Amino acid sequence: MPGMPELARSVREAQRRLGAAEGARRSASLTRLAALLDEHKAALLDANREDMVAAEKGNLAPPLLRRLELTEAKLQTLAEGVSQLARWPDPIGKELRRTELDSGLVLRKVQSPLGVLLIIFESRPDAVIQIGSLAMRSGNGVILKGGAEATQSNRALVDCLREALADEGLPADAVRGVEGREPVAELLQQDDDIDLVIPRGSGRLVRSIQSSTRIPVLGHAEGICHLYVDGSADPAMARRLAVDGKCDYPAACNATETLLVHRAFLPHLTSLGRALTAAGVELRADDDARAVLEDARPAAEEDWSTEYGAPILAVRTVAGLDDAIEHIHRYGSAHTDAVVAEDEQVRRRFLREVDSASVFANASTRFADGFRYGLGAEVGISTSRIHARGPVGVDGLLTSRWLLEGQGQVAGDYGSGKRSFTHRTLPPDD
Numbered sequence: 001m002p003g004m005p006e007l008a009r010s011v012r013e014a015q016r017r018l019g020a021a022e023g024a025r026r027s028a029s030l031t032r033l034a035a036l037l038d039e040h041k042a043a044l045l046d047a048n049r050e051d052m053v054a055a056e057k058g059n060l061a062p063p064l065l066r067r068l069e070l071t072e073a074k075l076q077t078l079a080e081g082v083s084q085l086a087r088w089p090d091p092i093g094k095e096l097r098r099t100e101l102d103s104g105l106v107l108r109k110v111q112s113p114l115g116v117l118l119i120i121f122e123s124r125p126d127a128v129i130q131i132g133s134l135a136m137r138s139g140n141g142v143i144l145k146g147g148a149e150a151t152q153s154n155r156a157l158v159d160c161l162r163e164a165l166a167d168e169g170l171p172a173d174a175v176r177g178v179e180g181r182e183p184v185a186e187l188l189q190q191d192d193d194i195d196l197v198i199p200r201g202s203g204r205l206v207r208s209i210q211s212s213t214r215i216p217v218l219g220h221a222e223g224i225c226h227l228y229v230d231g232s233a234d235p236a237m238a239r240r241l242a243v244d245g246k247c248d249y250p251a252a253c254n255a256t257e258t259l260l261v262h263r264a265f266l267p268h269l270t271s272l273g274r275a276l277t278a279a280g281v282e283l284r285a286d287d288d289a290r291a292v293l294e295d296a297r298p299a300a301e302e303d304w305s306t307e308y309g310a311p312i313l314a315v316r317t318v319a320g321l322d323d324a325i326e327h328i329h330r331y332g333s334a335h336t337d338a339v340v341a342e343d344e345q346v347r348r349r350f351l352r353e354v355d356s357a358s359v360f361a362n363a364s365t366r367f368a369d370g371f372r373y374g375l376g377a378e379v380g381i382s383t384s385r386i387h388a389r390g391p392v393g394v395d396g397l398l399t400s401r402w403l404l405e406g407q408g409q410v411a412g413d414y415g416s417g418k419r420s421f422t423h424r425t426l427p428p429d430d
Contacts, residue, residue, distance in 0.1 A: 004186035007176055008143070008193035011116050014171035015141030019113045023090025025168050029136055030086035033164035034079040037129070040160060041075055047152040048125065055149045060123075063251035063309040067123040068150055077371070078129045085137045085376035091394055092139045095428035101421050102414075104407040108429075112401045113139035115195035118187055119379060120145045120209060122201035125153035130370070130377035131198075132161040132175055137376070138397040141174045143194070145184050147201075154179075188213035198392075200380045203307075218392065220357075220383040222307045222333040223253030225365040228324040228350065229272075230341035231264030237362065238268070238340045239275045242313075244364040245338070247279045251309045253381060254336050254358075254368040258304060258314040260324045266292050266317065276313060285315035304331040321346055325353055332356065334383045336368035357383050357390040 002010070018026070037044070048070035055068055097109040117140055121127045128144055135142040146154040158177035166172040178187070187194065191214045199209045199219045206219045227245050229238045245256030261269055266288065273283060273293040283296040284303045290296045296315065303314040304327070318324045328337050338360035339350040347361040358368040368391065370378025375393025382388050388396030413419050 004178075004183050005190060005193075007178070008116065008187060008190040010173050011141040011143055011176055012193040014173035015113065015116055015139070017171045018136070018141065018165070018174040019092060019139035021139075021170055023092060025170060026090060026136055026139065027086050027088075029164045029168040029170055030082050030133060032167050033129070033133060033136070033160060034082040034086065036160045036164055037075050037079045037082070040156070041072065044075065044153070044156050044160075045070060045072070047156040048150075050152045051125075051150050058149070060149055064123045064149065066249075066251045068125065068153075070125050070153055074126050078126055078377075081371050081377045082129065082133045084374075085133050085394070088137065088376070088394070091137070091398060096400060098426040098428050100424040100426055101404075102409065102419060103422070105409050106405050106426070108403045108405075109400050110403055111398045114397050114399050116141040116143070116193055117379070117397070118143045118145070118194045118197045118215070120184060120197065120199045120201070120205070121380075122147040122205065123149055124200075125150045125157055127200060128154055128157035128161070128177075131379045132158070134377055134379050134394055134397060135175065136161070136165070138394045140397050142176075143187060144175070144177045145179070145187075146177070148179070151179060185212070188215065191215045198380045216387075218380065218382050218384060218388060218396075220253070220333065220335055220381050223255070223335045223381075224257050224305060224307050224331065224333040225254055225335055225368075226258045226260055226324075226328050226332055226337045227256045227365060228260040228318070228321075228328070228337070228339045228341075229262060229265050230321065230339060230343060230346050231262040232343035232346060233262075233265055233268075233340040234342055235265075235268040235271065238265070239272045241338070241340050241362070241364050242272055243275050243279055245366055246276065246281055246313050247311065248364070248366045250311045252366065253307070254365050255309070256313065256338075256365045257307055258316065258327075258331070260316055260318050260327060261289060262320060262324075263288070263317055269293060269315075273315075280311050282312045283315055284312065286317055288317035289315045307333070321349060325350070328354055328356070335381065336360070336365045338363060338365050357381065 094111045099107045161175040162172040197217045199206045203222045210217045270292045284299040285296040334356045336358040337356045370391035370393045378391040
């Protein structure tokens with residue numbers, strides 16, 4: 001493998017060719033990728049089994065072990081997301097704005113790839129395909145650094161991405177995989193050729209990356225997600241949303257970590273708690289909630305700011321909506337927060353006032369996902385307020401360029417006593 005400066009430069013050069021290619025060829029490469037996931041299914045599952053065996057021997061933490069596993073169902077979901085992206089109109093070159101500066105002098109603002117992405121992620125090999133397919137659709141180059149626990153899986157999946165590009169005559173080097181810590185440290189210094197770093201993993205990982213590079217970093221530190229159960233909530237709906245938010249995939253960053261319960265709902269909390277306990281959830285609750293919950297442990301202050309990534313749920317009693325919003329803003333991570341309420345005013349206020357990347361009413365926090373949003377997939381979820389927020393799909397990987405076409409005009413033609421600009425807005429050319 002070349003040195004990291006050379007590798008970053010090769011991805012930059014390949015990205016420029018990929019971004020300049022016809023959109024139909026990028027679409028064809030995505031269609032080919034979806035087919036390859038099925039053609040190579042047995043080899044991909046074999047590679048993942050090698051990683052799983054090694055991880056179990058190494059006592060990998062259960063939440064990370066669940067994220068590591070690659071199944072036929074996951075491969076099918078990945079293929080569906082890739083096929084969805086293949087059917088999308090090509091976003092590169094799409095006109096966002098067209099302005100006539102003067103007769104025969106037209107300025108256009110068009111969509112453009114960001115450039116080269118460095119993605120650092122832990123444990124989840126399915127992220128390779130999610131990220132790679134979004135990069136292919138948006139014409140970006142991507143360098144993928146996965147966790148050591150998924151080495152065999154990541155290699156096999158990166159090979160699928162490169163094969164899909166090569167089969168359609170596109171530069172395979174637009175996708176590269178790297179392994180080990182030393183390459184990452186070196187890549188984080190390649191700010192001439194890498195445009196954006198996206199870390200997917202623990203808060204510690206994100207903060208470490210942010211402090212180690214001049215390259216812009218997009219990511220989220222934690223996924224401390226809340227479900228606020230209002231006094232007006234339908235008890236059956238509240239049970240369904242709480243169980244799904246916590247139990248559908250406890251290791252995910254969009255799993256519910258804290259249940260906030262209006263005092264008026266406490267008479268219904270016993271049955272909700274039983275449903276969670278029956279699903280294998282450990283409850284850690286404040287005194288008021290413990291009075292009606294069976295087998296709940298006392299909650300400590302740190303429970304309100306903990307991302308468990310496991311079947312553990314913190315439960316806190318609140319006086320009302322204002323109290324719930326204050327708790328979310330104090331302890332939450334601005335990832336995803338939800339309310340269950342029949343009162344329309346409560347729902348509207350929650351949606352308007354909670355300052356998080358995704359805010360839901362009467363829906364599980366587990367919906368915060370690029371595939372479920374119809375984005376095809378996601379390169380990550382951003383809690384930043386700059387550039388992109390929430391699940392980052394194709395739109396979050398695009399920037400813009402200005403294209404000006406004239407007929408020999410020069411700036412000196414314009415000014416006092418000379419020609420004037422018309423600055424006439426024209427409809428974008430679809």
